[in-house]
Amino acid sequence: MNTQTQRQGGATLEAGGPGTPAVSLHGITKTFGTNTVVQPLDLSIGENEFFSILGPSGCGKTTLMRMITGFETPTGGVVRLGGQDVTRVPTRNRDLNMLFQSYALFPHLTVFENVAFELRVRKTPKAEAERRATEALELVKLGHLAERKPDMLSGGQRQRVALARAVVSNPKVVLLDEPLGALDQQLRKEMQIELKRMQREVGITFIYVTHDQEEALTMSDRIAVMSEGVVQQIDTPTAIYNQPGTRFVAGFIGSCNLIDVTAPAGAAGDRVSVEVAGVGPVEGVLAADGDRAMPGTLLLRPERLALTRDGSGIPARLETMTFLGEEWHYTLRAGESVWKVSVSSLDAERELAGVAEGAELRLSWRPEDARIVTR
Structure with a gap:
């Protein structure tokens, strides 16, 4: 990605590439009572970028994600999706989807019905909904399991179904909150590679929230490292590892x-x-x-x-x-x-x-x- 960066408050901030960023935050901050959990922050995330927010528990990364999704209202600042101010727009009206560790699949529906569910809620014509659901299942290599129920699948297969459901409506952004946390180590490594492949194929911006350094380094185009509500550094995985900007980043990454x-x-x-x-x-x-x-x-x-x-x-x-x-x-x-x-x-x-x-x-x-x- 051809971009320009600048330094501000200890973090390398993205000035944006050609075109409108998929997500941009301007002066965003969040305070609960007297506790500021996200310090003032500017950030741009590009179209089709795999962007990770990485940090230890309690650093503010989930709160930052919730402000992007609309689950939390910023104390200050502006959230834009595709250039549109959505700071006060309800989650349901934002062009994004979410994938969580729990997957939240409907147990009484088949794999195909789970993936097609959102399209039917949106009253997508039946033929188009079936085509898009089929394509999403092929993307995650589960077309042969379309008629199975979730309880007949492995943990990795359920995770793939949840991902197919998240991308089937072709949202501008998909936010992933530690979706691999329930998988064993070997399966997590396999899914890291698969997630990156799928993100490239669908061409959707992924924002991945995790405390796992290996996940972030393996999959991301860029990483924002957070500590105590402050974004310490934003850069590519190789630069974050080889050129840490702070003592915290160096000690937390590897x-x-x-x-x-x-x-x-x-x-x-x-x-x-x-x-x-x-x-x-x-x-x-x-x-x-x-x-x-x-x-x-x-x-x-x-x-x-x-x-x-x-x-x-x-x-x-x-x-x-x-x-x-x-x-x-x-x-x-x-x-x-x-x-x-x-x-x-x-x-x-x-x-x-x-x-x-x-x-x-x-x-x-x-x-x-x-x-x-x-x-």
Whole structure:
């Protein structure tokens, strides 16, 4: 997607691509009594985009989704769908559908009847309703089960039926609130791939609400990471992972070493030296502009660290080592900090064979892989 971004309040905000965004929020906020659960926020979500709202329980992501659907009225700001102000428009009159973890299928109706139900409520001509319901079932690869009842289906199949029902009326937006939460881990992984495929095929904007980092990284075009009512960062999955803008984002998305340092003044992308307690000066790059020194954090992904028996790098003592099949996880003590390192099993066999806990090793990284953010 060709877009332009800007920084505001710690979040990267989308200025929008060509045409009218599917969803746009302007100064949106929500307060319950004296508790502000969603801080003022501007956001645009593009046509046909798979957009995830990611964060821990209580961060405000579900409240944000409910304001888009109309289940909650914003305390301030404007909600637009396709350019139309729907801030005070009832949910039933918004061109969107929702998919929840419970699926909410009618047990007395067949799979086909469940999918076609909304079309019949809307008084869609019978022939068209049957055609669209059939196409929706083929999309989710359940056409052969059209005459079964929901209680005759597996959890994954019921989830597919619910998705077919959500897209059959071709809404502008489908909102999905942790719909894979009831599935086992292997089925969740399979459905992540299927959801992305289906979203691409139907060409509908999906807004996916989840606390699961893997789901968001696997499926999304962009991700908004929330914490305590604030959108910390909005970006692509690769940028969110490789270029986290805050300490929270780095710690919440995957595993990350978070080392306290003083962030010097400078411009974003500058290569600088910072002091690590008990280690000395190390190099990294500034994540954002700063006009003065500030308390900061050195961010380093475990797989970006190199671990060797000797040579260059900072001295570190191996404290624990854990075998996880395709990789080894090591924790080491260097100076006053504990460092996490991930090494592929093949590299560990080549470079670290016979290494035991208590060994003195060397820890190093490329400066461009170490990001320095302010706290």
